[in-house]
Amino acid sequence: MKRAALSDRIAEIVGPRWVEVDTAALEHNVRQVLGLLRPGTELMAVVKSDAYGLGAVETARAAVAAGASWLGVTTVEEGLELRRHGLTAPILVFAPPLEAEAPACLAYGLTPTVTHRDVAEYLARAARSLGIAAPVHLKVETGLGRLGLEPAAAVELAREMAAWPEIFLEGVYTHLATAGLNSAFVLRQAKAFEAVLVGLEDVGIRPRYRHICNSAAIVNHPDLHYDMVRAGNLLYAQVSGRVRDRLGLRDPWQVRARILQVRDVPKGEPVGYGADFRTSRASTLAVIPLGFADGLGIVPARSPRRFGELARAVTKLVLSGLGFYRGHYTVEVNGRAVPLVGRVAMQMAIADVTGIPGVRSGDEVGAPALRRVNTGARLPRLYTRDGVPYRARTLAGEITFDEWLGAEG
Numbered sequence: 515m516k517r518a519a520l521s522d523r524i525a526e527i528v529g530p531r532w533v534e535v536d537t538a539a540l541e542h543n544v545r546q547v548l549g550l551l552r553p554g555t556e557l558m559a560v561v562k563s564d565a566y567g568l569g570a571v572e573t574a575r576a577a578v579a580a581g582a583s584w585l586g587v588t589t590v591e592e593g594l595e596l597r598r599h600g601l602t603a604p605i606l607v608f609a610p611p612l613e614a615e616a617p618a619c620l621a622y623g624l625t626p627t628v629t630h631r632d633v634a635e636y637l638a639r640a641a642r643s644l645g646i647a648a649p650v651h652l653k654v655e656t657g658l659g660r661l662g663l664e665p666a667a668a669v670e671l672a673r674e675m676a677a678w679p680e681i682f683l684e685g686v687y688t689h690l691a692t693a694g695l696n697s698a699f700v701l702r703q704a705k706a707f708e709a710v711l712v713g714l715e716d717v718g719i720r721p722r723y724r725h726i727c728n729s730a731a732i733v734n735h736p737d738l739h740y741d742m743v744r745a746g747n748l749l750y751a752q753v754s755g756r757v758r759d760r761l762g763l764r765d766p767w768q769v770r771a772r773i774l775q776v777r778d779v780p781k782g783e784p785v786g787y788g789a790d791f792r793t794s795r796a797s798t799l800a801v802i803p804l805g806f807a808d809g810l811g812i813v814p815a816r817s818p819r820r821f822g823e824l825a826r827a828v829t830k831l832v833l834s835g836l837g838f839y840r841g842h843y844t845v846e847v848n849g850r851a852v853p854l855v856g857r858v859a860m861q862m863a864i865a866d867v868t869g870i871p872g873v874r875s876g877d878e879v880g881a882p883a884l885r886r887v888n889t890g891a892r893l894p895r896l897y898t899r900d901g902v903p904y905r906a907r908t909l910a911g912e913i914t915f916d917e918w919l920g921a922e923g
């Protein structure tokens with residue numbers, strides 16, 4: 515069935531606003547990243563924060579299908595969601611579990627991060643009561659100033675843990691602060707990390723997984739790939755256009771909506787909360803069911819009223835002309851970029867579609883301005899392969915498209 519013919523079905527399932535994720539593009543990106551790695555270096559797909567908004571479960575499925583051998587999340591709760599949906603790949607939890615979470619973490623085969631001694635101790639207690647020997651990864655703090663053990667303390671704890679039967683050191687890692695933008699700082703952290711590895715080796719410890727690279731470092735520091743890399747942004751093509759082109763990444767994601775109403779209004783009409791935008795001509799306005807609660811962080815067009823606002827507007831114009839500022843003032847209607855006008859509300863925004871022929875309620879709108887991490891968690895996700903829908907995740911749960919069609923037909 516052609517996408518056009520499915521349009522009504524899609525509307526029935528997901529309603530007037532949705533996040534569309536092309537898992538074929540995700541899989542493509544996973545393969546492109548794998549292509550950057552030496553044989554033997556593994557890829558962890560970072561699917562924390564609902565896979566940066568794309569949907570953790572479906573993204574994890576795609577990543578594993580395309581060759582990622584590990585998944586990474588921040589919390590035990592996020593790991594449990596993946597296990598509940600049948601994902602069996604190893605899952606590293608970046609944040610240390612709370613003591614209360616330790617038994618569930620280990621019982622469901624999530625791999626915890628040890629960031630300090632207490633965590634190691636209560637993980638060992640939990641493992642003992644479960645009667646298992648649990649793998650853990652040790653996090654070294656090398657410059658991000660966040661979670662982890664100082665290098666010397668990391669070596670010391672690893673040495674102690676080597677005598678404990680309940681947990682064993684499967685991995686050691688650190689996290690970079692400068693995302694590859696500041697090479698000198700990356701190398702400083704890498705040096706501190708390397709010193710820990712040497713310290714461990716001196717006492718006879720060589721963990722199976724040593725890992726340090728996030729997306730930027732995967733691209734900029736191939737010499738730091740070690741045994742595994744942890745990629746988030748790269749898989750979701752959230753990188754500069756230059757890197758995206760060089761690696762041949764595809765954009766797997768867009769927010770879409772349907773116009774709820776189209777109105778012709780005269781010149782001088784107030785639009786939106788605060789009535790601080792007025793139409794400067796007879797206009798056609800389209801109401802769109804997306805707002806700031808959905809992550810629509812678009813700054814709406816309105817006439818600058820104070821000098822400061824005017825100066826800012828001019829600066830942004832100049833910077834965007836030079837390519838330094840990506841102002842998000844437009845959505846796409848029938849293939850044309852149109853400005854939002856009036857204030858963006860909680861779940862509504864208004865686009866100026868004056869002069870675009872044939873715009874009707876029900877027409878689709880693309881909102882390229884939404885950032886993944888800000889995308890409202892309650893927006894339905896529609897999963898497609900090369901544009902053909904096969905599954906949706908809505909507030910009602912997960913729906914397979916074939917099932918839906920079958921149930922209806």
Ligand SMILES: *Cc1c(COP(=O)(O)O)cnc(C)c1O
Nearest residue numbers: 560608689728729744745746747
């Ligand atoms: C988020 C995160 C990553 C992935 O970072 P990207 O820049 O999105 O690739 C890797 N490691 C840890 C510990 C993280 O928290």
